[in-house]
Amino acid sequence: MDNATITAAVKEFDSPLYVYDSSKIRDNYKQFTEAFKVEKLKVHYACKALNNLTILRLFKSMGSGLDCVSINEVQIGLKAGFSAEDILFTPNNVSIEEYEEAIKLGVAINVDNLTTLEHFGMNHPNVPIYIRINPHLMAGGNQKISVGHIDSKFGISIHQVPHIERIAKKFDINIKGVHVHTGSDILDPEIFVKAAELVFSVVEKFESVTHIDFGSGFKVAYKDGDLHTDMEALGSKFSQSFNEFCQRQGKTYTLEFEPGKFMVSNAGFFVAKTNVVKQTTSCTFIGLDTGFNHLIRPMFYNAHHEIENITNPTGDKKVYNVVGYICETDTFAMDRIIPEVRKGDLLMFRNAGAYCATMASNYNSRPRPAEVLIHDGKVHLIKRRETLEDILATQVEAEIEI
Numbered sequence: 075m076d077n078a079t080i081t082a083a084v085k086e087f088d089s090p091l092y093v094y095d096s097s098k099i100r101d102n103y104k105q106f107t108e109a110f111k112v113e114k115l116k117v118h119y120a121c122k123a124l125n126n127l128t129i130l131r132l133f134k135s136m137g138s139g140l141d142c143v144s145i146n147e148v149q150i151g152l153k154a155g156f157s158a159e160d161i162l163f164t165p166n167n168v169s170i171e172e173y174e175e176a177i178k179l180g181v182a183i184n185v186d187n188l189t190t191l192e193h194f195g196m197n198h199p200n201v202p203i204y205i206r207i208n209p210h211l212m213a214g215g216n217q218k219i220s221v222g223h224i225d226s227k228f229g230i231s232i233h234q235v236p237h238i239e240r241i242a243k244k245f246d247i248n249i250k251g252v253h254v255h256t257g258s259d260i261l262d263p264e265i266f267v268k269a270a271e272l273v274f275s276v277v278e279k280f281e282s283v284t285h286i287d288f289g290s291g292f293k294v295a296y297k298d299g300d301l302h303t304d305m306e307a308l309g310s311k312f313s314q315s316f317n318e319f320c321q322r323q324g325k326t327y328t329l330e331f332e333p334g335k336f337m338v339s340n341a342g343f344f345v346a347k348t349n350v351v352k353q354t355t356s357c358t359f360i361g362l363d364t365g366f367n368h369l370i371r372p373m374f375y376n377a378h379h380e381i382e383n384i385t386n387p388t389g390d391k392k393v394y395n396v397v398g399y400i401c402e403t404d405t406f407a408m409d410r411i412i413p414e415v416r417k418g419d420l421l422m423f424r425n426a427g428a429y430c431a432t433m434a435s436n437y438n439s440r441p442r443p444a445e446v447l448i449h450d451g452k453v454h455l456i457k458r459r460e461t462l463e464d465i466l467a468t469q470v471e472a473e474i475e476i
C-alpha cells in the first residue's frame with residue numbers, strides 16, 4: 075500500500091477514511107489455511123472484526139464461512155451470499171427469540187449456557203448444535219479480550235460437562251460441534267495446545283460430534299519487534315495433535331477456526347488530516363479531524379497503532395502527542411516520533427482493519443467515515459461517509475408540549 079494511492083483515495087473520498095487492501099486479506103487467508111495440515115479444515119471468518127458486504131464477499135470467494143455473534147451479523151452474511159450452512163452463530167446472553175430466528179434461518183448454532191441447552195432439548199432436540207466450553211484458561215492480550223477464564227461470562231464451564239451430558243442424553247440432543255475461544259491477542263501459543271487437550275477430553279464424551287472449533291486469538295504484530303503468532307509453527311504443532319486425536323478416535327473431525335484480527339488487521343489503514351499543531355508547555359499536540367468515535371482501540375484497550383505522516387514522510391523527526399477532536403481525553407498516541415507534521419498533513423494509522431470501523435460511533439454527532447477497498451489496483455468505495463441526515467434518521471420528534 076503506497077502513500078500516493080492512499081493520498082489519492084483521500085483526495086477523492088475525503089478524510090478521515092478507512093482504506094482496505096484486498097490482496098493483503100487474500101494473503102492472510104492463504105497463509106492461515108496453508109498452516110494447518112488436516113483432512114478437513116473450515117474457517118469461519120469472525121465478521122465482527124470488519125463486516126462490510128464487499129469484504130464478506132471476498133471471504134466467500136476464498137471458501138471461508140462466517141462466525142456471527144448477532145442475528146444482524148447473520149443477516150448481513152446471508153445478504154453477502156453465504157449459505158446458511160456456512161454460518162456459525164456464536165452469541166452470548168441473547169434472548170431465546172434470537173436463537174429461534176437463527177433456527178428459522180438454518181444457520182449452525184453455538185450454545186453457551188445450560189438454560190439454552192435445555193430450551194433446545196425441550197423444543198428443538200433435532201437441531202444440531204455446537205456447545206461452547208469455558209476451559210478456565212487465562213489467555214488474551216488484555217483483560218477486556220480474555221474470555222476463557224473462570225470469571226468470564228462466556229461458555230459452559232468445563233466442570234459442567236457431566237451436566238451437559240445429562241441434558242443431551244435426556245432430550246437426545248444432536249451435539250454436532252464443540253467450541254472453545256479463550257481470547258484475542260494470545261501471547262503464549264501453548265494456550266492453543268492446552269485448550270485443545272481440554273476440548274478433546276470433552277469431544278470424547280459425545281459420539282455425535284463431527285466438528286471441533288478452536289475459536290481464535292491469533293496475535294498480530296502492531297509494531298516492529300512485537301510478538302505475533304507464528305502461524306506456520308502453530309499450525310504444524312496443532313495439526314499433529316489434532317491428527318493424533320482423530321486417529322485415536324478412529325474418526326475424521328472437521329477442524330474449525332474463527333479468525334478475525336489475523337485476517338484483516340494489517341489489511342486496513344485509517345487516514346486522518348491534521349487540523350491543528352498545538353504547542354503547549356509540556357508537549358506538542360497534533361489535533362486530527364477524527365477521534366475515538368472513529369478509532370476507539372487506543373482509548374479502549376490502550377492499543378498501539380503505528381502512525382505515519384504520509385504527506386511528509388521524509389520530514390525531520392519530532393515527538394508528538396497525537397489526539398482527536400472529541401470533547402474529552404481522546405489520545406491516539408503519546409510521545410510518538412513522527413516526521414514533522416504540518417497543518418493539513420495526512421497521518422496514516424496501521425492495523426486499522428479489525429475492530430476499528432465496526433466499533434465506530436456517532437459520538438459528538440460526528441458522521442462515521444467512508445471506507446474504500448483497493449482491489450486489483452483500483453480504489454472502490456465500499457461504504458459512503460455518513461451525513462447529518464443519517465445521524466438524525468432514527469430520531470423521532472415527540473408530539474408533546476414542551
Ligand SMILES: Cc1ncc(COP(=O)(O)O)c(C=O)c1O
Pocket residue numbers: 120123141164255257258259289290291292332333334335336428
Ligand atoms: C467467539 C469468537 N470467535 C472469534 C473471535 C475473533 O477473534 P480474533 O479477532 O482475535 O481473531 C472472537 C473475538 O472476539 C470471538 O469472541
